[in-house]
Amino acid sequence: MTQPTLMVTLGDELRPLVEARLGSLAQIRFLGDVPAAQRQSALAAADVLFCLRPQLEIGDDWPNDPAWRFVQFMSAGVDHIDLSKFPKSAQLASNAGGFSEPMAEHILAMALALSKKLLYNHRRMQQGVFDQLSETGTLRGKTAAILGFGGIGQATADLLRLLDMRIHAVNRSGRSDHPADFVGTLDQLETVLRAADLVVICLPLTPGTVGLIGARELGWLKPDAMLINVARGEIIDQRALYEFLVANPQASAGIDAWWVEPFRHGEFRMDYPFLDLPNVIGSPHNSPRAPGGGKVSAERACDNIARYLRGEQPHGLLDPVAANMA
Numbered sequence: 001m002t003q004p005t006l007m008v009t010l011g012d013e014l015r016p017l018v019e020a021r022l023g024s025l026a027q028i029r030f031l032g033d034v035p036a037a038q039r040q041s042a043l044a045a046a047d048v049l050f051c052l053r054p055q056l057e058i059g060d061d062w063p064n065d066p067a068w069r070f071v072q073f074m075s076a077g078v079d080h081i082d083l084s085k086f087p088k089s090a091q092l093a094s095n096a097g098g099f100s101e102p103m104a105e106h107i108l109a110m111a112l113a114l115s116k117k118l119l120y121n122h123r124r125m126q127q128g129v130f131d132q133l134s135e136t137g138t139l140r141g142k143t144a145a146i147l148g149f150g151g152i153g154q155a156t157a158d159l160l161r162l163l164d165m166r167i168h169a170v171n172r173s174g175r176s177d178h179p180a181d182f183v184g185t186l187d188q189l190e191t192v193l194r195a196a197d198l199v200v201i202c203l204p205l206t207p208g209t210v211g212l213i214g215a216r217e218l219g220w221l222k223p224d225a226m227l228i229n230v231a232r233g234e235i236i237d238q239r240a241l242y243e244f245l246v247a248n249p250q251a252s253a254g255i256d257a258w259w260v261e262p263f264r265h266g267e268f269r270m271d272y273p274f275l276d277l278p279n280v281i282g283s284p285h286n287s288p289r290a291p292g293g294g295k296v297s298a299e300r301a302c303d304n305i306a307r308y309l310r311g312e313q314p315h316g317l318l319d320p321v322a323a324n325m326a
Helices: 012-022 036-045 054-061 100-115 118-126 151-161 186-195 215-219 237-245 293-309
Strands: 005-008 027-030 047-051 068-071 091-092 143-147 164-169 183-184 198-201 226-229 253-257 278-283
Touching: 005 012, 005 036, 012 027, 012 118, 036 054, 047 293, 054 151, 068 293, 091 293, 100 143, 100 226, 100 253, 100 278, 100 293, 118 186, 143 151, 143 253, 151 164, 151 198, 164 186, 183 186, 183 253, 186 215, 215 237, 278 293
Parallel strands: 005 027, 005 047, 047 068, 068 091, 143 164, 143 198, 164 183, 198 226, 226 253, 253 278
Antiparallel strands: none
């Protein structure tokens, strides 16, 4: 029986890993190996596509009627991809949870830094203020609201529970086998936010989550709440967040995901000077970046392709209508 063809549009550095994990299940072709004149036809004939930024990687060679039955994206977020370009019959899968562990560590680092006011006191010491007697904060015994309880949310919960934090999770089903003190849906967002000392946003960007956190939702928070966003900037109303942080100086935010970023928009831009605020810590959306993290993520993506090729249910399947933001 002829093996299905897997077309990989990613860099050649992944070749050993892809061949080791999938070589027995598929005929593997890297797009970079295909002569330019044959690329469109080779892409059209592939059964499975493995990609990160397909519109950029494929470019003008995009086939009119590809035979793709399964498409595996390397990234967990797919809002930068026009999913309408893919065959309606194809199964599309994100790399959900591919970077869970480094992102959970990043969230914990931000939460501890905000709680302990590390950057705030560092800046004051630069100004000559040595305030040894002022209290900072603690995460112990507090409540964390985790919006999005997939791989990242669950890995974050595992770390926060080590500090005796209560976990209130929100996902689509309102159910989870992963340990949590409460699991609900977005219909219960007000209850979850009002109880939270720490809010972690790791939801995918969809039409249903754009602008999810606005002035009303921020108004439900405690005046000293911490909010960390590692998902997408567009989930939070930018102006509302800035005004909330100015009006509530005891509140704080860790922003890893910004509204306008180079990867998706070609530039980094803020409409409000968040980084001038003493209660904000920013990072350049590098929460997934850690030594060896890319290899682990690629392994998980390959293992998901293997599930499909073996006739098993893949993880991270997308609804193109709900997920597409193009």
